[in-house]
Amino acid sequence: xxxxxxxxxxxxxxxxxxxxxxxxxxxxxxxxxxxxxxxxxxxxxxxxxxxxxxxxxxxxxxxxxxxxxxxxxxxxxxxxxxxxxxxxxxxxxxxxxxxxxxxxxxxxxxx
Amino acid sequence: xxxxxxxxxxxxxxxxxxxxxxxxxxxxxxxxxxxxxxxxxxxxxxxxxxxxxxxxxxxxxxxxxxxxxxxxxxxxxxxxxxxxxxxxxxxxxxxxxxxxxxxxxxxxxxxxxxxxxxx
Numbered sequence: 529x530x531x532x533x534x535x536x537x538x539x540x541x542x543x544x545x546x547x548x549x550x551x552x553x554x555x556x557x558x559x560x561x562x563x564x565x566x567x568x569x570x571x572x573x574x575x576x577x578x579x580x581x582x583x584x585x586x587x588x589x590x591x592x593x594x595x596x597x598x599x600x601x602x603x604x605x606x607x608x609x610x611x612x613x614x615x616x617x618x619x620x621x622x623x624x625x626x627x628x629x630x631x632x633x634x635x636x637x638x639x
Numbered sequence: 640x641x642x643x644x645x646x647x648x649x650x651x652x653x654x655x656x657x658x659x660x661x662x663x664x665x666x667x668x669x670x671x672x673x674x675x676x677x678x679x680x681x682x683x684x685x686x687x688x689x690x691x692x693x694x695x696x697x698x699x700x701x702x703x704x705x706x707x708x709x710x711x712x713x714x715x716x717x718x719x720x721x722x723x724x725x726x727x728x729x730x731x732x733x734x735x736x737x738x739x740x741x742x743x744x745x746x747x748x749x750x751x752x753x754x755x756x757x758x
Contacts, residue, residue, distance in 0.1 A: 571643070571730050571749030572682060615681055626672065626695065627732075627747060629681030 532616045537634040540610075546603040548633050550616030553597040558620055561592060562627070563601045565612040572615065572629075575601065606637045641665070643750035645731050651756045652721055660716040660753045664733030671714050672747060673706055674730040682730050688714060721757045728752040 533551040540546040552561065562577040576583055576590045578599075583590045589602040603610055615632040644663045652658050664671050669690055674682035684698040688708045696706075703721075708714040718725055732747040 569751075571732070571751050572747075573749065574746045613681075626684040626687055626698070627674075627682075628684065629674075631679075631681055 532618060532630055534614075534616050534630065534633045536631065537636070539636050539638055540603075540606045542608060542637050542639050543605055546601075546606040546610065546635060546637070548601040548603075548614050548616075548635065549598065550601070551598045552616070552618045555596050555618050556620075559618045560620070561590065561596075561599045562617045562619060563588070563590065564615045564617065564627070564629075565610075566615070566632070567609075567612040575614075606635075608637050608639065611635060611637045643731055643733055643748055645729075645750040645753050647753060648751065649754045649756075651758065653758050654721060654723060656721050656757075658718050658721055658755065660718075660729050660755070662714045662716070662731030662733075662750060664712065664714070664731070665735075665748055666712075668733035668735050668748075669711065670734045670747075671708060672732040672734075673714070673716050674732065676728045676730055676752070678727075685716070718755075721755075723757050726755055726757045728754050 560577050560579050563575040564572040565575055566572045575587050576585055578590045578592055592599045613632040613634050615629050617627055643665055646661045650658055671688040673685040675685055676682040686693055686699055686706050687695040690711045691708055703719045706714060706716045730749055730752045732749045734747045
């Protein structure tokens with residue numbers, strides 16, 4: 529799996545958009561970008577994933593650059609409940625592939 | 640519907656003892672994964688089951704660790720002669736089996752974890 533680089537921590541004001549960056553400059557053509565988050569004392573939770581195109585669901589939006597070497601997870605209106613560690617992962621999406629987690633970004637949403 | 644459940648939620652044991660950690664995956668999910676998470680770090684892969692068989696056990700740290708899934712549903716992670724360094728949160732995840740490229744195949748659903756403390 530390609531390695532990813534994320535800032536160790538970020539702050540965001542409640543109600544504002546949280547933009548979490550991720551670099552994956554060695555991503556392969558068949559690897560997807562996945563985002564998970566882990567709220568304190570809970571298991572990781574899947575958020576979103578994408579290959580080339582931008583993706584949006586009820587939780588977040590994923591913006592992938594045209595060269596696919598970086599991406600941004602956007603939480604449009606951050607709430608206190610979004611305080612968590614956010615993991616950016618790249619992995620092959622066509623079949624089973626274990627998830628390899630890095631240290632992630634610790635997001636603190638501030639009132 | 641019910642998510643992935645893990646028991647016990649907390650386990651305290653003494654060095655050298657044997658422990659078993661249980662995972663109940665989401666009903667119908669054929670793939671099951673075990674991860675271990677130390678304080679301040681991301682989860683670390685241990686083993687993956689597809690049905691009853693271990694398809695990838697490359698993450699098990701040594702032969703003190705063993706996992707089974709005899710009927711393709713519930714799985715048990717077994718740790719022999721526990722050491723203080725085994726203290727961690729042990730996470731279980733499951734996912735449905737899909738054809739290559741199906742989006743549903745790719746999402747792993749995690750349980751709340753078992754917090755193991757070896758004194």
